[in-house]
Amino acid sequence: MPQTLLITGPGGAGRTTVALATAAAAARAGQRVLLVTAEDPRPGLPDGVRLARVDSGEEFRTEVAALQERGASLIGMLGGRPLGAEELTELPGAEQFALLRALRRAAESPDTDLVVVDMPPLHQAVTTLALPAQLRRYLARLLPAERQAARALRPVLAQLAGVPMPAQWLYEAAGRWDRELAAVQAVVEAPTTRIRLVAEPGPAADAALRTGALGLALHRLGIESLVANRLAPQGSADPWAAGIAARQEKCLAQWEETFPLIPIARLAHLGRDPEDPADLEELLLPAPVEGPGVAPWxxxxxxxxxxxxxxxxxxxxxxxxxxxxxxxxxxxxxxxxxxxxxxxxxxxxxxxxxxxxxxxxxxxxxxxxxxxxxxxxx
Missing domain, CATH: 2.60.40.790 (Immunoglobulin-like)
Incomplete structure (x- = not known):
């Protein structure tokens, strides 16, 4: 299984740019890198990096079509009519499930040393990564061990009714979902999966970072490093720029005290948005590190x-x-x-x-x- 690095942080912190820069730095170091993202890779895909796009709309349509095909007999028995692909608009939560499936596929990708995943903002990332374990618990609670008895009766009931029984379809679907969720959960909880946080130092980012890091600790998800992004230059003669730099340094000092075991990388503000892959080389990011791991309970x-x-x-x-x-x-x-x-x-x-x-x-x-x-x- 390759190393997996999940890039997340407060909204607007530059997660996608840092994900691209991280992938570029690893590729320059000779690693075979796969970048997973739902965004267009702007300012462009770095050399030596392969791309896996997350298309939640297409994933949703494919999943619904497969679900209808597997439940065709039941739908017909109930008098329902299948939905066409052109009728389907993805529902809330589809993006999370599409990302989790992409994460599982990426972890199984051959000829890959490092998977870099451009995650959603920090709060949504925490809830997404917690989903597999939570949903598996719900399935186990709602469909307990007694389903074994129903499984034994399926052939008899189906023969008497002439159609597959709803319970059979339900238990088979639950079993399939549990296997898929277990595979994703194994990737999320693997020691080879770590999180790189990205934040622009400041009061708002500090509050979001504190709450998000708390959620990561609760779910025992390890932080590999913290990237302080868009730092203003030190020693500016402009009082406005000097004030921003001073406030950022004060926030950084607090982060260093709060997270003493987590490496903090500093990225200077380019003064513009990156325009091409060459700009990413100015963002000198460290190679992914193992870090201190998850503190034991x-x-x-x-x-x-x-x-x-x-x-x-x-x-x-x-x-x-x-x-x-x-x-x-x-x-x-x-x-x-x-x-x-x-x-x-x-x-x-x-x-x-x-x-x-x-x-x-x-x-x-x-x-x-x-x-x-x-x-x-x-």
Whole structure:
């Protein structure tokens, strides 16, 4: 599987340009690069970079046509009429699914060392990358293990009715969706998949970056580097330009303190939009690096000290007021800002009750007290 680098950041930060520059730098270093984007590669595709276009409209029409073909018998039994391709207009969410399918195909691309993906803005990117795991959970919840019994009855019911049964079509579709989602989830969660953030230093970008990085941490998606884009030149005699540079440097100092383990690359403002591939060479970006990885969610055993187990969940720059957690059976619902995630508890914590939580130094520590009815006596 090739390395995958997802380029995202606050809206208007220059994500597509940085994606092109990243691909160009990797190609110059001798890597075989595939660029995945829904945009036209302007100022042009760099030498040595192959292109995979994401066409959500075409993807949507193809998927609906295939769905109608597989369900033709059921549609006919219900008196429905298939939709023609010319009637189809993509629905909300089609862009996200098209991007995820393109991501899976790119990860399976032969003769590729690096896949660079031009992602949507940061908030949408986080929700898109979280979709496969969330939808698989929904499918498992809505179509539980009892479907095995229905599967055994399908041939008999279909023979009596003379047509495929709706349940058969539903379970087969759910199984196919689960396999496709599992393949995408494997790419998203692979250690070879990392995220390069792009932001233009300033208050608005800082707020968006903080919230987005929180969502990435909640879903355990690793940040490879942060690109500070469109930096004003230092030492300008123009007070206006000097003021912009000073504000950017103040923001950069905060980012360096907030993300001490994440490399920060600085890109100077060209003074214009890139006009041709040669302009990309002026944007000196580092080659993709492995970085520090995703901070582990560790279980700390403090039974000898105060009789509890502590689950440490790193959530950098989180605020206490925006956090929430709810225990539901063997799962924990975690909410951080606009993001939510439901995670299965480690086996040791399933035999405990939640007895408190505290946020300190960017780590949420959830306290679990062992349930004496479920823990063996010593």
């Amino acid at each position: 560790a279980v700390e055993d403090r039974r000898a000290e105060d009789g509890v187990l502590v689950w440490a969940v790193p959530l950098p720059r989180a605020h206490k007021a925006e956090l929430d957690l709810v225990r539901r059976g063997d799962e924990l619902l975690l909410a951080a800002g606009p993001y939510r995630r439901i995670v299965s508890l480690p086996s040791a914590l399933r035999r405990c009750t939640v007895s408190g939580a505290a946020l300190a130094d960017g780590v949420l520590r959830v306290r679990f007290t062992p349930d004496p009815r479920l823990w063996p006596a010593h």
